Amino acid sequence: MARKLGAIILAAGKGTRMRSKRPKVLHPVCGRPILDYVLAAVRGLDPAQVIVVVSDPAVREAFSAAGVTFVDQAEPHGTGHALLQARGKATPPTLLVLPGDVPLITSSVLSDFLEQHEKERADLTVLSVVLPAPGSYGRIVRDQDGHPTRIVEARDATADELGITEVNTGIYALRNDPFLWESLAGLGTGNAQREYYLTDLVSCYATAGRRVAAVPTPEPAAVMGVNSRAELARAEGMMRDRIAAELMESGVRIVDPAHTYLEPxxxxxxxxxxxxxxxxxxxxxxxxxxxxGPDAWIDGSRVEAGSRVRYSVLEGARVREGCDIGPYAHLRPGADVGPNVRIGNFVEVKAARVRRGTKAGHLTYIGDAEIGEEVNIGAGTITCNYDGKRKHRTVIGDRAFIGSNTALVAPVEIGEDAIIGAGSTITADVPPRTLGLGRARQVIKERKD
Incomplete structure (x- = not known):
């Protein structure tokens, strides 16, 4: 079916319950916008066309490189009105329509649903879910033979209808024919919201004798929508659990999954x-x-086999095999350390290569530098890399020993096996196998009191 399928994602909702200036579908779940997950699930079906209905330009801008067709819903007149905006633009014979706020949806759930749609030979199929406490979801009303006849929104439902536990997920499969678009154009607003409900298509189709089906999904979590900050937090927790389960299945030990924060x-x-x-x-x-860990923040970084990172922040960094990082170290973008390097307490590394066996145990800044092998960098060492206008590099050769509280004023090079005396300010190159000192002579005088 893949190349006969078109997907239409309804992402124009204001999300007023989010209490946010940001469009709902741009709120992140585990570091990625909600809409990104929906697009990924749809792309897993290999559709011939993907249309996203939007109202906020920020959504179009955020996904400008996503390879989708955008359709604008200038005024928020409901989901039926939103889908109608795709009239004349959606071309595949089968349309999958889904909301943009279901971050836990998967390709497999959608694929199974479309398979059932084909099996039923339906003109319209609703993906439903059975919930013990359906809350505000629209109820699927069936006739005595079990055929869906309409969907009633909770705010419009009678007491008996509120007792129905099979509810609408907002996901539909539709035959792309003139009847669909004529029905959408003919929807009314006789409901509590005074909006054009997409759900009213079910009664339109059933009344016209069209074949309507409702297929319950066995995965309620996958179709959970996000309409509030509380639901956003819940979705994030469920996504983290999903990622953690996959990692543990592959042989990773996660000591406390509930307090471990993972992104796809x-x-x-x-x-x-x-x-x-x-x-x-x-x-x-x-x-x-x-x-x-504990308490490690690692973003866009690579940590290689046998390394340890504790109570530290890594951003755009590379840690090679067998390194020991932290506690309270900060590896900034361009940091590349190891193998077998020690970066200890309150050490910051930025845009620097620190080679095999080097140790910077504490209270050090290494920026814009090339550090050789087996170098010892004493506490309080600073590479003074910025002159107020430009950055300059520091080079330290293999096996050099940098004494505590040293300031290396770049550009400067310290040769192999050189020693820098503690407390020095080094402004000129130090040749290999020499001692570099740059400090005032100590003076001791008698007290006169």
Whole structure:
């Protein structure tokens, strides 16, 4: 069916219950906009066309490179009116219509639904779900033979209808024919919201003798919509649980999944242990046999096998095999350390390569630098890389020893096996195997009191 399928995502809702200036579908779940998940699920079906109905220009801008067709709903007159905006633009013979606020939806749920739609040979099929407490969801009303006859919104339902537990998910499969668009154009607003309800299509089709089906999904979580901050938090928790379950299934130990914060696309190797308070974000990759956390924030970074990161922040950094990072270290973009490097307490590394076996144990800033192998960097060392206008590089050769409280004023190069005396301010190159000192002579005088 794939290439005969068109998908229409309704993403024009204002999301007033979110109490936000941001469009609802742009709110993040585990670091990605809600709409991004819906698009990913739809793309998994390989549709011939994807249309997104929007009202806020911010949505169009955020997904300008998504390869979809945008249709504007200038005024929010309801879901039926939103779908009508795709008239004349949707061309495939079968249309999948779904809301843009269901971040937990999956390609497999949609694929199974479309398979049932074809099996039923229906003109309109609703994906439904059975909930013990349906709340504000629209109820699926069936006739005595079990055929769907209409969907009634909770605010318009009678007491008996509110007792129905099969509800509408807002996901439909439709035959793309003139009857669809004529029915949409003929919808009325005789409801509590004074809007054109897409749900009213069911009664239109049933009354006209068209074949209507409702297919319950066995995965209620997958069709959960997000309409409030509380539901957003709930969706995020469920997404984290899904990601954590996949990682644990692959051989990762997550000590406390409820307090571990993971984004889609994060990769973690076998036998790695993740402690509570860890955030893995932005396509981060963790190798095998690592120990991550507690309280590590790792964003867009790569940590290779056998490394340990505790109580530290990594952003756009690379940690090679066997490194020990933290506690309270900060690796900024362009930091590349290891293998077997120690970056300790309150050490910051930025745009610097720190090579094998080097140790910077505490209270150090390494920026715009090239550090060789087996270098010892004493506490309080600073690479003074910025002159107020430009950045300059510091180069430290293999096995150099940098004494505590040293200021290396870049551009400067420290040769192999050189020693820098503690407390020095170094403004000129220090040749290999020499001692560099740059400090005032100590003076001791008698007190006169």
């Amino acid at each position: 696309g994060v990769k973690v190797g076998m036998d790695t242990v993740i402690h509570p308070g860890t955030h893995l974000r932005g396509g981060t990759s963790i190798g095998e046999d690592c120990e991550i």
